[in-house]
Every structure is written in C-alpha cells, then in structure tokens.
Amino acid sequence: MARPKSFRELIVWQKAMALAKAVYEACRQMPKAESFDLRSQLRRSAISVPSNIAEGHGRLTDAQFRHFLGNARGSLCEAQTQIELASEFGWIHVAQVQKLMELSEEVARLLNGLIAVLGKPEGSQANSANGANHADSAQEDLQ
Numbered sequence: 001m002a003r004p005k006s007f008r009e010l011i012v013w014q015k016a017m018a019l020a021k022a023v024y025e026a027c028r029q030m031p032k033a034e035s036f037d038l039r040s041q042l043r044r045s046a047i048s049v050p051s052n053i054a055e056g057h058g059r060l061t062d063a064q065f066r067h068f069l070g071n072a073r074g075s076l077c078e079a080q081t082q083i084e085l086a087s088e089f090g091w092i093h094v095a096q097v098q099k100l101m102e103l104s105e106e107v108a109r110l111l112n113g114l115i116a117v118l119g120k121p122e123g124s125q126a127n128s129a130n131g132a133n134h135a136d137s138a139q140e141d142l143q
Contacts, residue, residue: 003065007057012110016050016072019103023079026100030091038091042082048075049107066118073111080104 007013023046030039049072056068080101087097 003057007054010053010057010114012107012114013050013053013057015103015107015110016053016076019079019100019107020046020050022096022100022103023083026083026086026092026096029093029096030086038082038086038089042079042086045075045079045082048072049079053111062118066115069111069115069118073108073115076104076108076111 004010023042027039027043052068052072052075056065056072059065059068083092083097083100083104086092087094092100
C-alpha cells in the first residue's frame with residue numbers, strides 16, 4: 001500500500017491540526033492560573049495527535065506507522081478528557097466544547113479507519129469493526 005509522499009496530504013493529519021489550533025484558541029479563555037496545569041496539559045495532548053501521525057508517517061513500515069497512530073489515538077483520548085474537565089469547571093464555553101468534541105470525534109474515526117487499513121494484509125478487502133466506517137477515507141489517505 002503506497003503512502004502519500006508527505007504526511008501533510010493525510011486528511012487525518014489535517015483534521016488533527018485543525019483540532020490542535022482550536023484547542024489553542026479555546027485555551028486562551030482559561031484562567032491564567034491554569035497556565036501550567038490543565039491548560040498546558042491540554043495543549044500538549046492536542047499537539048501530540050498530529051505530531052504522532054507525522055512521526056509515524058516518517059517511519060519505515062506500516063507496523064511502525066500503526067504504532068504511532070495508536071499513540072495519536074491515546075493522546076486524543078487524553079485531550080477529550082481534559083476538554084471535558086475544563087468544560088465542567090466552566091473554563092471553556094459550551095459552543096467551543098461542542099466544536100472541539102466534534103472535531104476530536106472526527107479525528108478518532110479517521111484514526112480508527114487508518115489503523116484498520118494498516119492492520120490488514122496487503123490486498124485484503126475486509127473491514128474491521130473499528131474502522132469500517134472510515135476505511136475508505138483512510139484508504140484515500142494512503143493513495
């Protein structure tokens with residue numbers, strides 16, 4: 001399965017970058033006292049998602065790429081947890097929380113689809129349960 005020449009061509013990376021930017025925007029309204037706590041941790045986890053996608057793309061094998069996509073998915077779950085916590089404290093507006101969660105869910109679906117595609121043997125047509133809905137998008141990412 002051929003990969004794009006650049007990770008920047010991956011739809012999942014583009015969406016993860018949009019999420020990271022939106023997180024940075026949302027963090028601007030958080031209290032200054034949170035600069036080194038939840039706000040900082042949320043930024044780091046959001047940045048980790050596209051960073052892991054890019055790093056995995058640069059690795060030599062699909063198995064290594066898949067490993068880094070798993071890391072990206074873990075960071076995404078971490079960011080979702082931190083968004084919910086910031087929301088419960090009232091530090092992020094409800095509309096922004098909704099936007100962030102929608103973006104993060106889209107990134108999660110794309111990651112799951114790409115992980116499923118990379119986990120298949122070359123030429124396999126079967127979709128896994130986790131990635132079936134977005135395997136086609138993931139396939140496009142790799143062509």
